[in-house]
Amino acid sequence: MEIGAVAAMRYVKDGIRAARLVMQYTEHTLLVGEKASLFAISMGLPGPMNLSSEESLHKWNKWKENDCQPNFRKNVSPSNSCGPYHPNINSDFSDTSCSSLNHMGTTIRKILPVNIFNHDTISMAVVDKVGHVAVGTSTNGATSKIPGRVGDGPIPGSSAYADDEVGACGATGDGDIMMRFLPCYQVIESMRRGMQPKIAAEDAISRIAIKFPNFIGAVFAVSKNGLHAGACHGWTFQYSVRVPSMEDVEVFTVTPQTASPHVP
Known part of the structure; x- marks a missing residue:
């Protein structure tokens, strides 16, 4: 039942080792963001470093040229650009009912393709x-x-x-x-x-x-x-x-x- 994790950590290459440091040297379970990076570096991991590569920058530029599509936004306007994004005018946040939710049925969700070109777990x-x-x-x-x-x-x-x-x-x-x-x-x-x-x-x-x-x-x-x-x-x-x-x-x-x- 020992555990350690980091999330949204930038500028440190070895995320799995950082997670182990959380497990070994803290009473916490999860550290996130900039402070997770600072913790990892303070415990001896190399950094801060630029983790971008020519390949990743090329993919990002191609994505920007394609109006930041596909992405993980939903119920926003504009839906086919790089933003800035705003909630759809038809979204009614004052309605707190759950009547529109399909609790018992299946959910069809728009997902991005997961394949060998964009998956690295x-x-x-x-x-x-x-x-x-x-x-x-x-x-x-x-x-x-x-x-x-x-x-x-x-x-x-x-x-x-x-x-x-x-x-x-x-x-x-x-x-x-x-x-x-x-x-x-x-x-x-x-x-x-x-x-x-x-x-x-x-x-x-x-x-x-x-x-x-x-x-x-x-x-x-x-x-x-x-x-x-x-x-x-x-x-x-x-x-x-x-x-x-x-x-x-x-x-x-x-x-x-x-x-x-x-x-x-």
């Missing part, structure tokens, strides 16, 4: 020789995100969760949706109740897909004994595994599943 779980389990997730976040956005990467139970008594889980995909369901916490608790990793992973993904049938995401699950599996929705997902007896990693491919929940 790395999640890794380790079981050591005495049985301790650890997991960490690191990401640059969603391409074209609104400044200040925090995704599921640093959210406990969403992109990663581990328990020595059970195992570990890592996740990737549409973090703004996935964090609403804490899929990795769900996986670990399902495994705690006796589900095998494959069924636990599929169940967690199905819970999301039922509400958001067009979401894109995946999880992997590994038990404390090394049994592992993955599940995904909206794309084909790959994860790799290595044990001491192997000379190299083995890559496993997981195909998308339908949104049918498993009942324990």
